[in-house]
Amino acid sequence: MITMNFLTKISKSEIMARIEKLKAELKVQAITAALITQNVDVFYYTGSMQNGLLYIPVVGEPIFYVKKSVTRASEESSIEVEPLGRIRTLGDRIKAHFGRPAKLGLELDVLPYQLAVRYQQMLDTEIKDVSPLIRLQRSVKSRYEQAQISEAARLVDEVIQLFPSWISTDLTEVELVAKIEHYLRVHGNINLNRMRGYNQELVLGMIASGSAAATPTYFDGPAGGLGLTVASPQGASYKKLAKNEPILLDFSTVVEGYMVDQTRIAVIGSLEDDLTYAYEVSRNILREVEKLGKPGVLWESLYQHALQMVKQAGLQDHFMGFGDDQAKFLGHGVGLEIDELPILANGFKQPLQEDMVIAIEPKFTFPGRGVVGLENTYIVKSDGLESLSISSEEIIIIKD
């Protein structure tokens, strides 16, 4: 009935290593079991994104209780699948199989209140937020995960090679974004840039130019974008691409669920000197933090170092947005979601770990004129950051 043989599965050893690591963390925190509910976390720990609840006890084997589709989850999941059945009886089934958990871990950063209360009552237990430990675990990427992100970077690079033949003053921003989306789609992009943060949404990225790119918006990032409607006020707009203004090419693609995040700048004609200067400061910041970003270094220190360089360059009013709309970070983890750990911002005094994957994006906003900057996705290695982004960082100059 089902022909799924050409959808690549995630290896059982990859999944089992993830489960064992989580179990060890739960044990340290004296949590009896975790009930994993969010689709991305469920995928991470089972290899399947079918609709269901994953119960992971510290002692014993996990069970994936699936609502829909049981047939397909059984094909995809490396974890034992059982039909979820009636939610009213699930609590008793779990208690009969595993015993009542003394302390239950839930993803309280994403799980809606109503459901959290229901699961707590169902298992008659104390609940504890396990999202910090899940997010921290997910921030360190396996070889398999790094390979997916590298492949995403390769696809993004293919698009960047095409920009000189695509970009012209004949196009609006949204016509350019539609070309990018079409290319990536037929090469396997799923058209979902998943974010964990409540209410956060991202559509491909920020493809925007001149004054439209500098328009602030709700998105918690350095660039906004005018967008097409007040119902989605971000990214590409109907504005035409024009000569001698920066075209911000901040976009992603998704390979087997994994994203890269990368930014390049193009211009039809040439940029004014102060914009070119800001672009060069971005590049210098990348070179510096590449050397600094080693295991053990605090997340906030990379932001603070960049901020110091920005102040020395006299660009602090323009850094990561303008005025009241400045974002207060330098970079973020990427993987299955675009807002993963680590967060390179003040107050985050946790150490970098080897194999964390981070998008670093120093950018400068000039109201009415545009946004310039660069972004690469890096892996933390013992001697510094190694770029997974393979595209040239040079400004893409389109002949007028």
Place this chain on the structure above:
Amino acid sequence: MITMNFLTKISKSEIMARIEKLKAELKVQAITAALITQNVDVFYYTGSMQNGLLYIPVVGEPIFYVKKSVTRASEESSIEVEPLGRIRTLGDRIKAHFGRPAKLGLELDVLPYQLAVRYQQMLDTEIKDVSPLIRLQRSVKSRYEQAQISEAARLVDEVIQLFPSWISTDLTEVELVAKIEHYLRVHGNINLNRMRGYNQELVLGMIASGSAAATPTYFDGPAGGLGLTVASPQGASYKKLAKNEPILLDFSTVVEGYMVDQTRIAVIGSLEDDLTYAYEVSRNILREVEKLGKPGVLWESLYQHALQMVKQAGLQDHFMGFGDDQAKFLGHGVGLEIDELPILANGFKQPLQEDMVIAIEPKFTFPGRGVVGLENTYIVKSDGLESLSISSEEIIIIKD
């Protein structure tokens, strides 16, 4: 600094009518105030989707406390904007301005547990779920909202007119979906098909053919789709379109945030008789429920009537999916989200109201062979359902 004059704003009278209706409902339920947090609800009640919290007291004027972008929210919102400032002091500011709410309404179906607890503590109050009344209010559409959905239907129809020139055995499903997405994108589609349900995701719709369309998946709908990867197991796959099998064209577009939902069937060559028969049963179901669907009729009764027709036709094993993977509904509200009220399913004993907008989608799944059916989006009028979908319902026959 900001050139936003070409983004159409929602009229103040539209927004004020929505606020007044919510206030009246809150009063009936003895709720002192609602704190609206979800981006779509915030947009519905302010006209702006900037990041912030909307406080609506039963007595007094609402305030939209904005985190980012204050500048832009002030342009877009019909509600008074104040900078959100530090979240630690927000509770005291609200209490000083409005008084402590005795009972606070929150959207407990979507608001993460962690945030709900924080807001409850911040305002030192009892909390109550207001999502049912918000969802019910939003299910009844104003003239403005109906016009946006009609415009979305017009755009979808433009694409349907193009299918005969696009569809061929040269294309894979994802190449077809990329063509649709490109066309809709340059005409203003925001590439976000918003859903309210936890973990629910939809990418444009279900463009799938033959056996791939009949593959079950996590999506809580009648059709699944193989998808491109286990990380997004729904919709279009790399399968080539082939002769004599149904091509499911279930898709949406978004105009000013509002969606239509519509399904047509195409075939390269011809369909086998039993599939054509099932398609005709779908059409007969639509004709019947169009007459039945009047104000006062219970939501579940439309589902039950359809189910009776399906049984008479001997197709109950194939209705809305196959076997264990059958979805148990006939239709759903559409608007800013694709999973709005009403829900046409057993157990929903609420009455239809005039100006509700409903997508009705009788479909039949034949494992290994495909999915056939139809879907239109309707408005509830005093004498029955009026279709907002303007495309011909005929099977789109592509010459081999």
